[in-house]
Amino acid sequence: SLPFALLGVMAASLFKGAGELGFAKRALSNQEPSAERQSVRLQWGPLRTLSLVRWTGLVGGGLLLPLFLLIGNWGSALQLTLSLALIVTCLTAEIAERMLFFRGVDAPKMPGGIYS
Numbered sequence: 001s002l003p004f005a006l007l008g009v010m011a012a013s014l015f016k017g018a019g020e021l022g023f024a025k026r027a028l029s030n031q032e033p034s035a036e037r038q039s040v041r042l043q044w045g046p047l048r049t050l051s052l053v054r055w056t057g058l059v060g061g062g063l064l065l066p067l068f069l070l071i072g073n074w075g076s077a078l079q080l081t082l083s084l085a086l087i088v089t090c091l092t093a094e095i096a097e098r099m100l101f102f103r104g105v106d107a108p109k110m111p112g113g114i115y116s
Contacts, residue, residue, distance in 0.1 A: 002069075003070060006066040006069055006070050007066075007070070009062055009066050009086075009090075010062065010063055010066050010067065012062070013058055013059075013061075013062025013063050014062075014063070016058065016062075017055075017058055017059075017062075023036070023040075024040045024043075027039070027040045028040055028041075035105075039104050039105055042103075042104045043100055043104045047100060047103055047104050050096050050099055050100055050103070051096075051100060053092065053093070053096045054093050054096035054097050054100060055093075056093075057089050057090065057092050057093020057094075057096060058093050060089050061085075061086050061087075061088075061089030061090035061092075061093055062090060062093070065082055065085055065086040065089060066086060068082055069082050069083065069086070
């Protein structure tokens, strides 16, 4: 039912965020130049705004809005509004993530790349 689905969204968001933070930490702790390190630097350099949209969507749509829906005893209109906000926020975060994937990959031979 709905509470289990919301808990699933929250768990998936936590695992996804923790995995990505761990990847970024490992990539940045390695002092040798690597494609992973360059990708993380691109995401938090020239692509910072897109990264912030993505992480805001992950936290807002993946953790906060489901939590509000779980703990609140909302009326049906507010519950519908929060549910739609959750869907829009998660969809926005997913689109931002896909844009980051294609723009933030260090591929020096690809035309149109961002150079730092």
